[in-house]
Amino acid sequence: MKKIGLLGCGVMGTQIALAIDSGKIPGILTHVYDDSKEASSELVSKLNNKPEIVENSHLLSSHSVNIVVEAASQNAVRDDGLSILQNKRDFMIMSVGALLDESIYDILYDACDHFKKTIYLPSGAIAGLDGLKSIKGELESVSITTTKHPRSLKGAQFFETSEINLDSIDSSTVIFEGNARDAVSLFPANVNVAALVSLSGIGSDKTSVKIIADPDTDKNTHHIEAVGKSGKMIFTIENTPDPENPKTSRLAILSAIETLRQYCSDDIQIGT
Ligand SMILES: NC(=O)C1=CN([C@@H]2O[C@H](COP(=O)(O)OP(=O)(O)OC[C@H]3O[C@@H](n4cnc5c(N)ncnc54)[C@H](O)[C@@H]3O)[C@@H](O)[C@H]2O)C=CC1
Ligand SMILES: O=C([O-])CC(=O)C(=O)O
Incomplete structure (x- = not known):
């Protein structure tokens, strides 16, 4: 099973974690981090299978996770994106606006190529x-x-x-x-x-x-x-x-869950 690290334990992060905990996403949530200790502790208290709360965001990807899921902020993508890829983890980003900064986009694009890792951008709150x-x-x-x-x-x-x-x-x-x-x-x-x-x-x-x-x-x-x-x-x-x-729209949360479910599954992939 794929191991998942979660960056951001707010509304979306909590729903993603619950979807993993319930088995809807066939993966294991092993580590979580949020700038707010209260948010990460509250999230963990809702789960049957308790992940470790790490002390800082960089520690998320230094553990042997397959993917780090960002549901935090554009700053989190800016601050942590490169080190996640350098640690050879895939990266799913919800705060996609960070990528409109060309320097950030170029650094992460090159890092994907160099470290042979993939960035996933779910469709979020839209379709089409x-x-x-x-x-x-x-x-x-x-x-x-x-x-x-x-x-x-x-x-x-x-x-x-x-x-x-x-x-x-x-x-x-x-x-x-x-x-x-x-x-x-x-x-x-x-x-x-x-x-x-x-x-x-x-x-x-x-x-x-x-x-x-x-x-x-x-x-x-x-x-x-x-x-x-x-x-x-x-x-x-x-x-x-x-x-x-x-x-945040409900669809954005469901889109994150579906993208992660597909990442963790070997099955039929529908759509372009
Ligand atoms: N791609 C899309 O279609 C959509 C994207 N989003 C984005 O997804 C992200 C998560 O959304 P929500 O869970 O609803 O927000 P939220 O405000 O409920 O939760 C965000 C959590 O991340 C934490 N956080 C913020 N910056 C951090 C950092 N640098 N490092 C660690 N933790 C940090 C906060 O303490 C908070 O607990 C937001 O950036 C939001 O704008 C939201 C809806 C749609
Ligand atoms: O959830 C939504 O409707 C859209 C949203 O917040 C975003 O794109 O950041």
């Missing part, structure tokens, strides 16, 4: 990346519009310099329009999906992103439009937010 990847070379335009309740956007770096006050928004309001590169750095915990769309399609400078705060929605909605020689693709995903962390 299979089609987008296939028409990559023929794309003319790609856009993604993300609509969330203002409470799901709280805490984003964007608001440190913007005059927009989320608490005073009383109808659907466009709060950001720009490219994916700027979007993921200003909303690092909200639009990792824009990074996935960029990396599958025409890149972060050419991928247009719109973010809407809508006090009347109870969904995290992502609407993607891609136009190319092969035709037009339109995807709208209306996600149920996680009750504990409304920034």
Whole structure:
């Protein structure tokens, strides 16, 4: 069985760990780490098969795990990605926005090649990346519009310099329009999906992103439009937010679990 190390013990990390513990993912969770000791202890208390809590993130990949699963933050990808690959572990990333920093992308890309390891990027909170990847070379335009309740956007770096006050928004309001590169750095915990769309399609400078705060929605909605020689693709995903962390959609958690299940299984793989 594959051995798994988990980096990040919040909402998503906990659900991934429970899926391993219940046997839904046929692997063994051997080590976990979170900057918050409380988060890692709370996660371990929920499991029958208790993993070891390591003292720092680098110790995760120095143990003999097959893969480290990141469900933490873009900073975790930046700080720990290279050492995970250097220790010859595969790496699954949920905070995909970190890869829109070209220097990080290039370092991790080269490390995969050099150490013969693979980075897995689950589809997260969206669908349609299979089609987008296939028409990559023929794309003319790609856009993604993300609509969330203002409470799901709280805490984003964007608001440190913007005059927009989320608490005073009383109808659907466009709060950001720009490219994916700027979007993921200003909303690092909200639009990792824009990074996935960029990396599958025409890149972060050419991928247009719109973010809407809508006090009347109870969904995290992502609407993607891609136009190319092969035709037009339109995807709208209306996600149920996680009750504990409304920034994160249930689909993103299920996508992480399914990707890890496939990684740990020898079976039929469906889709592009
Ligand atoms: N790819 C996608 O479609 C999606 C990606 N995400 C991303 O997945 C990640 C996890 O999401 P949630 O579990 O909902 O967040 P969360 O906030 O519930 O949990 C994150 C946990 O990671 C820990 N953490 C943060 N930085 C760390 C670091 N550098 N080292 C160690 N621990 C660290 C925090 O203490 C916290 O316990 C977030 O970055 C989120 O933005 C979320 C939804 C969709
Ligand atoms: O879960 C979602 O709907 C999307 C999200 O937070 C992200 O892409 O970072």
